[in-house]
Amino acid sequence: MRHLLSAGDLSHREALSLLDMAEEMHEVQRRPIKKLPALRGRTIVNMFFEDSTRTRTSFEIAGKWMSADTINVSGKGSSVSKGESLRDTMLTLDAMGVDCFVIRHASSGAVAQTANWVRACVVNAGDGQHEHPTQALLDAYAMRQHFRASGVREAFEGKRIAIVGDLLHSRVVRSNVLLQRTLGGQVTLVAPPTLLPAGVESWGVTVSHDLDAVLPQADVVMMLRVQRERMAGGFFPTAREYSAGYGLTAERLARVRPDAAIMHPGPMNRGVEISSEAADAANSRVLEQVSAGVAVRMSVLYHLLGGEGGAR
Numbered sequence: 001m002r003h004l005l006s007a008g009d010l011s012h013r014e015a016l017s018l019l020d021m022a023e024e025m026h027e028v029q030r031r032p033i034k035k036l037p038a039l040r041g042r043t044i045v046n047m048f049f050e051d052s053t054r055t056r057t058s059f060e061i062a063g064k065w066m067s068a069d070t071i072n073v074s075g076k077g078s079s080v081s082k083g084e085s086l087r088d089t090m091l092t093l094d095a096m097g098v099d100c101f102v103i104r105h106a107s108s109g110a111v112a113q114t115a116n117w118v119r120a121c122v123v124n125a126g127d128g129q130h131e132h133p134t135q136a137l138l139d140a141y142a143m144r145q146h147f148r149a150s151g152v153r154e155a156f157e158g159k160r161i162a163i164v165g166d167l168l169h170s171r172v173v174r175s176n177v178l179l180q181r182t183l184g185g186q187v188t189l190v191a192p193p194t195l196l197p198a199g200v201e202s203w204g205v206t207v208s209h210d211l212d213a214v215l216p217q218a219d220v221v222m223m224l225r226v227q228r229e230r231m232a233g234g235f236f237p238t239a240r241e242y243s244a245g246y247g248l249t250a251e252r253l254a255r256v257r258p259d260a261a262i263m264h265p266g267p268m269n270r271g272v273e274i275s276s277e278a279a280d281a282a283n284s285r286v287l288e289q290v291s292a293g294v295a296v297r298m299s300v301l302y303h304l305l306g307g308e309g310g311a312r
């Protein structure tokens with residue numbers, strides 16, 4: 001593995017090996033002293049040209065716990081705001097001897113493009129409406145933990161995963177569909193017709209507009225945020241109507257099986273796509289997802305940079 005740009009690039013073996021190593025990394029997270037020497041002397045630059053709380057912080061923590069030098073660059077404070085092109089910014093930082101770039105960018109495809117320019121390895125931390133592979137991996141990790149805790153041995157094969165919400169603007173759904181295609185989960189997408197991506201018929205998933213009918217069948221219910229910042233308006237009448245049709249409301253929570261996992265990648269809009277009752281329910285795995293995020297990102301960075309990996 002040279003870069004991590006798309007969840008679809010991972011083979012079954014690679015995906016499982018990333019999840020297995022994340023389990024070992026999760027042990028480190030539980031220790032009082034959270035430091036491994038694994039990436040000592042390696043330099044990781046987190047470049048976030050879009051807002052982020054959990055993804056940026058967890059990549060930074062992951063790098064630090066493995067003793068790498070991690071530096072954060074944000075779009076606003078960098079020379080990009082002086083008119084420098086992304087290519088020149090990347091070539092500049094690459095020339096300093098950086099080993100790995102973790103990049104979030106508002107344009108779909110921009111992260112994959114940078115991988116053609118630099119010697120360092122590149123991790124896609126979210127590109128526009130396209131992909132967010134480490135999110136799909138941490139979701140898979142949290143699902144596997146959930147199934148194991150319920151005594152289920154087969155982690156993904158045949159599991160019914162409902163992904164609900166603003167799928168049109170979501171990079172999380174695309175990466176989850178690609179990863180679950182490899183891991184064996186059966187994905188059902190639920191959204192109003194205006195928030196379904198074009199070409200979804202070819203994704204190998206089931207599509208529904210009836211959340212009430214889908215919920216009792218689901219082993220995992222993943223709610224996605226309504227991404228107002230990417231909308232020019234007109235996708236649904238009002239937030240209240242959206243919530244009535246597609247939100248995981250307190251009433252609808254009764255239709256979710258008690259052994260099913262409720263998930264949300266965050267940030268949550270409580271009262272819109274998810275009620276507080278659902279977000280804080282006993283079977284909500286939202287904070288387990290966050291916790292898995294650090295372990296999975298440690299595993300990804302180790303796979304890319306451990307040994308001889310990284311800049312050439």
Ligand code: NCD
Nearest residue numbers: 055126132171225265266267
């Ligand atoms: C998501 C993202 O930025 O793609 N959040 C995340 O990384 N945890 C989803 C979102 O913004 O709704």
